[in-house]
Amino acid sequence: QVQLVESRGGLVQPGGSLRLSCTASGIIFSIYDMGWYRQVLGKERELVAVITSGGNTNFADSVKGRFTISRDNSKKTVYLQMNSLKSEDTAVYYCNAAAFLGGIKRTYWGQGTQVTVSS
Numbered sequence: 001q002v003q004l005v006e007s008r009g010g011l012v013q014p015g016g017s018l019r020l021s022c023t024a025s026g027i028i029f030s031i032y033d034m035g036w037y038r039q040v041l042g043k044e045r046e047l048v049a050v051i052t053s054g055g056n057t058n059f060a061d062s063v064k065g066r067f068t069i070s071r072d073n074s075k076k077t078v079y080l081q082m083n084s085l086k087s088e089d090t091a092v093y094y095c096n097a098a099a100f101l102g103g104i105k106r107t108y109w110g111q112g113t114q115v116t117v118s119s
Contacts, residue, residue, distance in 0.1 A: 002026035002108050004095045009113035012085050016117070020080040022095030022110050032099040034071055034078040038091035038115075045094065049080060053099070062088070085117045 007021040020036070035050035049059045049069040057069055068081040078095065095110030 004097060004108055004110035006093070006095050006110040006113045009093060009115040011116045011118065013119055014086060014117055016085050017081070017083045018085065018115060019082070020093055020095075020113065020115075021077055022079075023075065023077045024097060024108075025076065027097060027099075027106075027108070029076040029097075030073045032097040034069075035096040035098070036069060036078075036080045037094045037096055038089075039094065039112075040091045048093070051078065082115070085115075087117050089115065090117050091115060 003025045005023050009020065010018060012018050031053050033050060033052045036048040037045050038048050039045040047060060048063055049057065049067055051057045051069045051071050059067060066082065066084045069078065070081070071078045080093070082089065092112045092114050094112045097108045099106050
């Protein structure tokens with residue numbers, strides 16, 4: 001059984017910060033690329049940040065300089081530190097795990113957590 005369990009999101013004021021976490025079970029965490037995606041009603045899910053199994057990171061242009069992604073393999077957890085939040089960051093945030101195993105791409109998703117940035 002594979003599970004990606006995300007922490008609770010929340011309501012944050014513009015300019016504020018929030019840290020999301022996602023803890024995995026049922027996978028060999030260290031070999032998976034881990035990412036955070038977000039989705040707004042009526043729009044497609046978009047990549048926010050990714051950290052590969054090797055520790056390389058990449059960010060959407062809209063969050064560069066504000067968000068940080070990190071992972072703790074011993075805890076099987078990936079984090080998304082969100083700073084200087086804007087109303088445009090309001091979305092449901094999803095944790096993602098992906099890897100190629102046995103010639104097949106394996107992808108798993110967290111349950112999603114709502115982040116609302118509003119004054």
